[in-house]
Amino acid sequence: MVPSNLGYSLREAGRHFRRNWSTVLGAIVTIFLSLFVIGLFVMGSVMIGNLVGNVENSVxxxxxxxxxxxxxxxxxxxxxxxxxxxxxxxxxxxxxxxxxxxxxxxxxxxxxxxxxxxxxxxxxxxxxxxxxxxxxxxxxxxxxxxxxxxxxxxxxxxxxxxxxxxGRETVERLFSVTYYLRMGAIVLVVLLSFIAFVFINNTIRLSIAARRREIAIMRLVGASNGFIRGPFLTEGVLEALIGSLLAIGVLQAGSQVVLPKLQQSLSFLSFNLPTQVVAATYGALVVIGILLGLFGSAIAMRRYLRV
Missing domain, CATH: 3.30.70.3040 (Alpha-Beta Plaits)
Known part of the structure; x- marks a missing residue:
């Protein structure tokens, strides 16, 4: 699914961004919110795990x-x-x-x-x-x-x-609460990921519908399937990449502002996040975002782009 002409694909994706900025913006915002919740869940789970571990160690x-x-x-x-x-x-x-x-x-x-x-x-x-x-x-x-x-x-x-x-009863109650919180967060993450996937899919479908005549001409002059697919794949990946970078930026800014205040208010608890966990979370958000954009675009083309 690598575009056969990356330069052409980027130019075409940029042109569609300018012409249909509202639709593109909606896709980016949806991806941003989905990945933001995923990152928030992962980082929150790590902090909750650390807190539970501290309580466990005091038992x-x-x-x-x-x-x-x-x-x-x-x-x-x-x-x-x-x-x-x-x-x-x-x-x-x-x-x-x-x-x-x-x-x-x-x-x-x-x-x-x-x-x-x-x-x-x-x-x-x-x-x-x-x-x-x-x-x-x-x-x-x-x-x-x-x-x-x-x-x-x-x-x-x-x-x-x-x-x-x-004090086992206290720890068991804490585990019970955190279990339901995590299950709820997982359901929310899956739902938002699905919404982001559908939104990318619909955005690419609209782009295909608007350029059907251009695509037909490209087919007539002998353009390959990969050449035709390239701009749409690039568009989906760029939307997802921008959304993931926005999510990372907000998470980083939020952690710099919120965590010190929490630590100051609740000094008896530890809200430290290991650097390795933060880096791995941010890397996973980029990968998840790219996969969402790539597969959302690919499925849209498979169903609606007859090549």
Whole structure:
């Protein structure tokens, strides 16, 4: 589908751009919007993935221990858990450390008054803080810990399951929300890509209809199929290329303006996009745009240009 005469194809495409600028502009805007949404989806998905990864990495299992637990049994159990395949580390948190952490987390909520009301008693139990190699295994490791007889003997309370706490529910809800967001974005991207494809197809059809007499004369003088197709293929590709470059420009400008503001407002989150991801996204937009223009033009000619 490479034009047999590139110079002639470019001149003819430029002439059609000038004569039918409104139709061409509509095709370019449609392609721009479609590719802009695709790029926005890809870059947004990367940022959401990073945020989910950060939340996942903060998921730990906290196993509360009885105040009456034997210290040797507690130490032996810690060594045992550290030997499990999915466990990265186990940290023992004493009652005093747990109370101090409570004070810090409740610093703005009258924690000192609450602690004073305890009259020197410390009701916060000691615990293990278990970090995992794969956060997705949190439920599996938690169930293994609950069923472990050694843990049951030192767990806080008579029910070992109530002595184990982990934040898997929060991550699952986050995954559920992001899943539906991604599915919705995919549907929107496919729909807009189809609209851009149809618009290019219609634009080329109109161009063919307006130049049927010229095409017939070219056929009579012996012009090849490739020579005749060249301007239409070039036109579709140029429209798609311009639309993709516009989408890249807007995405780049938007990221330079919006991301720093988001980072400033939500400093506890990371909105950084790796340079490799940005470059790959922009390259993919150009390729997708060219393919949309190329195949949209080719199908229009196949159905409506009888050569």
């Amino acid at each position: 730990t299992i906290q196993a509360f221990l009885s105040d009456d637990a034997d210290s040797n049994a507690v130490q032996a159990l810690q060594t045992k858990i550290e030997g499990w395949d999915d466990v990265e580390s186990v940290k023992y948190k004493s009652k005093d450390e747990a109370l101090e952490e409570y004070k810090q987390s409740m610093s703005n909520r009258n924690a000192s008054d609450v602690v004073a009301a305890l009259d020197g008693e410390n009701p916060v139990p000691a615990s293990y803080v278990i970090t995992l190699k794969d956060p997705q295994k949190v439920e599996e490791v938690a169930n293994k810990l609950i069923q472990d007889s050694d843990f049951q003997s030192v767990a806080d309370g008579s029910d070992a399951s109530s002595a184990v706490s982990y």
